[in-house]
Amino acid sequence: MADRVNRRCGPPVDGGCRARALFWPPWRPRCLSCGERGAPGRDLCEACAAALPRIRFPCPTCGLPSPVHPCRDCRLSPPPLTRVVAPFLYQPPLDRWLPRFKFHHDFAAGRLLSHLLLEACADAPRPDALVPVPLHPHRLRSRGYDQALELAKPVAHAMGLPLRASLVVRARATAAQSSLAAASRKENLRDAFAIARQARGRPLPAHVALVDDVMTTGATLHALARCLLDAGVERVDAWACARTP
Numbered sequence: 001m002a003d004r005v006n007r008r009c010g011p012p013v014d015g016g017c018r019a020r021a022l023f024w025p026p027w028r029p030r031c032l033s034c035g036e037r038g039a040p041g042r043d044l045c046e047a048c049a050a051a052l053p054r055i056r057f058p059c060p061t062c063g064l065p066s067p068v069h070p071c072r073d074c075r076l077s078p079p080p081l082t083r084v085v086a087p088f089l090y091q092p093p094l095d096r097w098l099p100r101f102k103f104h105h106d107f108a109a110g111r112l113l114s115h116l117l118l119e120a121c122a123d124a125p126r127p128d129a130l131v132p133v134p135l136h137p138h139r140l141r142s143r144g145y146d147q148a149l150e151l152a153k154p155v156a157h158a159m160g161l162p163l164r165a166s167l168v169v170r171a172r173a174t175a176a177q178s179s180l181a182a183a184s185r186k187e188n189l190r191d192a193f194a195i196a197r198q199a200r201g202r203p204l205p206a207h208v209a210l211v212d213d214v215m216t217t218g219a220t221l222h223a224l225a226r227c228l229l230d231a232g233v234e235r236v237d238a239w240a241c242a243r244t245p
């Protein structure tokens, strides 16, 4: 799987356009927010793009807005992530687009979200590999596709980064995080991830950026980051489209 994906991720030629041509069908841009004509090459008009709930002054290690960096919480309890890139608050219209992509196969929403994530990550420290947060196979079977992987593919291609979709596996099924309170989320994720059997004993990328659709409490990304750091990865960042406040 990883090899197949890697072969599709050559060096960047013309960024997003090349990525879209490979991974998404051709389309006429139409703004997903207001229905008017989209800006050239994307399903969003300029007025709606300017009105997106962008996070101002995010804390580098948790992504939440904060006047001081790192924020108080991250100073008291440093998270395992070195840098979080999450450009938008999980508010309208992101809270419509992300579920439409995740649960209703709305690939126009997915294409736009991937594009926005790519823009946000363009200036981020460059990792050695992207690792989408893995879905458990049971959930993958019921949903039919993996939204984190689909978001990560065009980003990896446009940035010329290897996509290591099979590096980490869900070691056991966990309850959906969205159904649990914050305290139970951590417990739910204990030992939830493991380095995939076929990747054990092979060199790991030194610097990994995890890719997910939304960062909520961060419990999933932290658990995955700890798994990678324990295995010998030196630095783990997280890239997500949106952050819940």
Ligand SMILES: [Zn+2]
Binding pocket: 031, 032, 033, 034, 035, 036, 044, 045, 046, 047, 048, 049
């Ligand atoms: Zn619009």
Ligand SMILES: [Zn+2]
Binding pocket: 059, 060, 061, 062, 063, 064, 066, 070, 071, 072, 073, 074, 075
């Ligand atoms: Zn913070």
